[in-house]
Amino acid sequence: MRIRFLMTFLLPWLTGGLLAQPLQLHPANPHYFSYKGKPTVLITSGEHYGSVLNLDFDFITYLNTLQKDGLNLTRTFTGAYREAPGDFGIEHNTMAPEAGRYSCPWPRSEQNGYALGGNKFDLSRWDEAYFKRLKTFVSAAEQRGIIVELALFCPFYEEKMWTISPMNAANNINSVGKVGRNEVYTLDKNGGLLAVQEALVRKMVTELNGFDNVLFEICNEPYFGGVQMNWQHHIADILVETEKNLSNKHLITQNIANGSAKIEKPHPAVSVFNFHYATPPKTVPLNYGLNKVIGDNETGFRGIADSTYRKEGWEFLLAGGGLYNNLDYSFTTVAPDGTYKPGAKSPGGGSPALRRQLGYLKAFMENLDFIRMQPDSVLLSGSLPARVRVHALSEAGKQYALYVYNGNHPKERQSLNLTLTLPAGRYKLTFVEPETGQKNRRKLRHPGGSTTLITPAFGADLAITLTK
Incomplete structure (x- = not known):
């Protein structure tokens, strides 16, 4: 009973109060x-x-x-x-x-x-x-x-x-x-x-x-x-x-x-x-x-x-x-x-x-x-359209996150080809619309090396995660 009392009443106080940083x-x-x-x-x-x-x-x-x-x-x-x-x-x-x-x-x-x-x-x-x-x-x-x-x-x-x-x-x-x-x-x-x-x-x-x-x-x-x-x-x-x-x-x-x-x-x-x-x-x-x-x-x-x-x-x-x-x-x-x-x-x-x-x-x-994760400057290769910027974070070989900024203010939604260098493996892909929060999921089986990722059509920006 005494141990149960300590766990029930004192531990939350200690972790949430006295020991909280x-x-x-x-x-x-x-x-x-x-x-x-x-x-x-x-x-x-x-x-x-x-x-x-x-x-x-x-x-x-x-x-x-x-x-x-x-x-x-x-x-x-x-x-x-x-x-x-x-x-x-x-x-x-x-x-x-x-x-x-x-x-x-x-x-x-x-x-x-x-x-x-x-x-x-x-x-x-x-x-x-x-x-x-x-x-x-x-x-x-x-x-x-x-x-x-x-x-x-x-x-x-x-x-x-x-x-x-x-x-x-x-x-x-x-x-x-x-x-x-x-x-x-x-x-x-x-x-x-x-x-x-x-x-x-x-x-x-x-x-x-x-x-x-x-x-x-x-x-x-x-x-x-x-x-x-x-x-x-x-x-x-x-x-x-x-x-x-x-x-x-x-x-x-x-x-x-x-x-x-x-x-x-x-x-x-x-x-x-x-x-x-x-x-x-x-x-x-x-x-x-x-x-x-x-x-x-x-x-x-x-x-x-x-x-x-x-x-x-x-x-x-x-x-x-x-x-x-x-x-x-x-x-x-x-x-x-x-x-x-x-x-x-x-x-x-x-x-x-x-x-x-x-x-x-x-x-x-x-x-x-x-x-x-940390900023990744080698994940993306190849050229991008003018006024398009891509930023990436990665834990190499495990998880990747990209953000595509389209400064062209497109009137029509367009897809984009992104050339990525990835280790071999099976990946879960999630495309996120930053404006609406809507998600589009895919899977990727990759032998390793360079691959071209074709994004869904998007407007001003797009976020992507790849998880091995």
Whole structure:
């Protein structure tokens, strides 16, 4: 009876609580994650980062929608940076709360004078209501199997964005932040803000240490606004130092560039290197040798067509990436369920249909033993039509996955001949339509060497698995 009691009541507690680890790099293949003991890729089409800082945003409805769509990631900002209505032409921007609906880590003071109305902020104290909302959000995400990437800081793209920041001396009572917007994230010209930033990092890390579904991103798009690399490394050091004596150790992410770049001299504590608008995914092979996760954690600003962002996500993951996040402007304060239809002038898209298509991508990856796979540059031989790209992952001789990107936007569905080099054996073939999730299955008996695979007719893209 005693053993049965231990197994029934204590083991779930131990495995689900005390012994549970936060999201980690997978020990067998650190290009991917491990979460709750399972190999994991992070894929989403998420709201524009205002889940916590905008009091009008119903994040429970939002998280329920992500869970329903089979997605497992969201990205949010701390509130140290915010936007104003109309910025970037974004409709009902969650990063731009209405008057009196802005929540950030610091409370209001008794002194009037904030740029957007109300009292100034006191950077020497914490707004406990904000942290309660933050932890409620992270907890709700955790219950739904959703990882939260928390971007600690963000540069100020335009002067008007700096004029509404609590860190600007005009908006706080602490006589700090009398600097230009390009000096905020520096070690030597910050006007007393470094101590404020260090305190914020320590507070965030301490408050969220008990959660297993958190990633800490140093700074969103630091390649804008004068953000120094030594400042970024200093923040990484603060993250590590703060967690040194805490129970959990969380992954640190760093945003490297728009598009692609070769990472030089990475900080050893950074485990995820994120890029924005990373299509085609050249940055994955450039940095694959780091043996860390390569992510595309923001894309958008290329119109409202679903296919644009579906294809970017499928390409990135099948090139060897481990994280993908599209900016989804169908999530707004007026439609937290993701049913808002962005207008033609919106910088990006997002829709229930796109999220379903990214859900098919997540399911496709989870049907692979992807931890044993790596990018394969020799599987495919022969020439391809112009504007057609093929990416492949493989566990040589056992399992193969390919993604065919057709940039020709064909009006009629067409088949394609793919020349593959495979070991001898019998293979199960599955062709997947990324737009609809429909599958076409075949079998292949192959004597070994080169073979021509004739695909079913398809439109903009096609995914293929071969399992021996």
